[in-house]
């Protein structure tokens with residue numbers, strides 16, 4: 313099953329590369345990348361359009377400028393969601409309508425991602441000044457993408473009654489490993505919530521009173537005893553530091569999150585009080601073509 317998925321991914325990658333390797337990049341001193349509308353919810357990664365273009369090539373000493381054309385804040389952070397920041401470059405949060413520029417001095421391949429929306433990924437390739445642009449993927453490129461693909465993860469989005477989108481992004485541990493769960497309350501600050509994660513009725517994470525200044529936080533479960541599905545229950549406890557506002561007590565549940573296959577089979581919102589407004593579910597292991 314995974315073999316098929318990777319095959320499909322390469323087809324997709326070949327198409328994307330074909331579109332990028334055009335005379336539009338004849339000038340290698342600078343490159344521009346857009347963060348398009350709608351990237352703060354998962355989906356853009358299915359067509360590799362979280363950063364457009366997905367990959368840019370510049371000469372050593374050249375600059376890449378990212379413009380945030382979305383309505384949400386994003387980051388451009390060297391590294392990958394799976395392995396964390398590389399430390400080479402990091403825009404930190406940059407707001408809608410602003411830009412971030414970085415000058416690349418060293419030849420190399422620089423994958424990057426968004427710290428807030430870890431499904432957002434792109435690549436900067438820095439080549440020797442004057443070098444011919446590579447026309448075909450090298451063996452190394454393949455391996456690199458292999459890694460990106462296999463990192464695996466699942467995400468899903470729900471909504472609270474006040475319209476705030478709540479997204480979870482789950483890593484894909486095997487039995488015996490911990491699951492990392494990133495939670496985002498879109499465009500929210502000072503979010504308080506509880507989170508409870510269970511597997512086969514056993515609690516693997518019970519974090520009461522979490523507070524996220526930027527509306528985004530990462531939670532880690534205990535090592536999972538098996539790759540059986542887990543259920544994630546998030547109980548909203550209000551916006552604010554002292555005084556708490558918002559639909560306190562609302563629950564957002566993500567059910568049947570399967571660690572091994574990175575699939576969120578179902579999202580249930582509002583056991584008792586929440587209206588179901590939206591849900592998406594996807595798997596990064598199996599790109600939809």
Ligand SMILES: [Cu+2]
Nearest residue numbers: 386387426429
């Ligand atoms: Cu982002």
